[in-house]
Amino acid sequence: MAGDGAERTGATRRRGAALEQAILRAAADELLESGYAGLTMDRVARRAGTNKNAIYRRWPNRAALGVAAYRQLAVANLDPPDTGELRGDALELLRRANCHWTSPLGEVLRGLLSGVGEEPELLARLQEQAGAAGTAGWLTVLDRAVARGQASPEARHPRVATVALALLRNEIVTRGIASAPDAVLVEIVDEVYLPLLRGRARPGVG
Amino acid sequence: MAGDGAERTGATRRRGAALEQAILRAAADELLESGYAGLTMDRVARRAGTNKNAIYRRWPNRAALGVAAYRQLAVANLDPPDTGELRGDALELLRRANCHWTSPLGEVLRGLLSGVGEEPELLARLQEQAGAAGTAGWLTVLDRAVARGQASPEARHPRVATVALALLRNEIVTRGIASAPDAVLVEIVDEVYLPLLRGRARPGVG
DNA sequence: TTCGTTAGGGTACGCAGCGTACCTTAAAGC
DNA sequence: GCTTTAAGGTACGCTGCGTACCCTAACGAA
Secondary structure (H helix, E strand, O other): OOHHHHOOOOOOOOOHHHHHHHHHHHHHHHHHHHOOOOOOHHHHHHHHOOOHHHHHOOOOOHHHHHHHHHHHHOOOOOOOOOOOOHHHHHHHHHHHHHHHHHOHHHHHHHHHHHHHOOOHHHHHHHHHHHHHHHHHHHHHHHHHHHHHOOOOHHHOOHHHHOHHHHHHHHHHHHHOOOOOOHHHHHHHHHHHHHHHHHHHOOOOOO | OOHHHHOOOOOOOOOHHHHHHHHHHHHHHHHHHHOOOOOOHHHHHHHOOOOHHHHHOOOOOHHHHHHHHHHHHOOOOOOOOOOOOHHHHHHHHHHHHHHHHHOHHHHHHHHHHHHHOOOHHHHHHHHHHHHHHHHHHHHHHHHHHHHHOOOOHHHOOHHHHOHHHHHHHHHHHHHOOOOOOHHHHHHHHHHHHHHHHHHHOOOOOO
16 A cells, blocks of 8 residues: 555656655545544655655645545445435435445544634535535435425425435534434434425425 | 733732633633634733643643633523514524624634544533533424414424524535525525424324 | 642743755756 | 756754643641
């Protein structure tokens, strides 16, 4: 692992994109090993077989490097589940999200989220990937439910679709935990998500 | 403000609770002025008219001091609104919460939340105050709505009651903003919160 | 009142980590 | 080959956390 950096002694000097990639990979590896808190510029430089100059020429500070490195780690999201019923799909999506927070990658993201702190620009860049990826799956699942007649078209509203995800995120953030118990997921789906969709099924009623 | 510390030259030496209070007040003042990011042990010590020893004898590290100091700032929460209708009450509660995040106090809390980072214990202590305070108001508002016949008793569920608040928090956290536009609050209430309560009004339907 | 114990005050230090400066040296382009 | 550009090496300044030591005031018991 990270062979790129270690065996670089005596080799030819890298430039431009090659070096940039090496730095990003080194930073990503450090993120996975030590999290954002343990990501230091010196160690990244050493691991990439270069020095801090090369890094600071490309990223203005540690946070920016962290966010950029995280992009390397961001994986393509899987196909949304299709269990044949809305409840099963929703639970599955929630469970996947819940697992993601526990994974090494999720841990990195949590560290990054809390570490980036005062820089909304970077935060936005993080959410772009993590957030947008989630929304699509929920809309797909909802579409299928509408097609099946298990939900009304009024349910198709981005904020509504991702309510369950938002609640899970809230649970994790406010409690400072890595993942929520499964019972919480079930509760979110049964006590909030499904009733909400029911409530939106009759737009005229009040 | 902070007069305690500045005029301490030549006075008698403080001990125990008196000194502890002085430190906490100094730390709280620093929090308000510079946020958690700007809270340094040296400055707190200087402002309290003491030195770092006295601080480290009481709190193990900066984060712990920050959280303890924040308690000093936490205000009693106001009475929940009573506009006579559920929608108005909910919107008002949301607007208050939204303002709170923008206030200096909210700024401190945000900084603290992101700064405490890897210490779930401290995080939990923070949420104890900030979180619990919120829930009560929502339950009260819901109770009144139930009494008026505007909501069914099934709505009285802690997770359900605070859904709007959770969504707002999610909005703020994921976007890295200080406060959400009012349109978002309205959307949360009209597109999610009220439909959800409607959906829970008929437990047997499916 | 005196004397020992406790806790505060003063200060200096070690250490880590960020970001910068400056010079040397290799790669690329003409 | 010669110039320009960018990488490498290294050292440094700075800030801030947490610790160590020693001195001194307050407190309490004899």
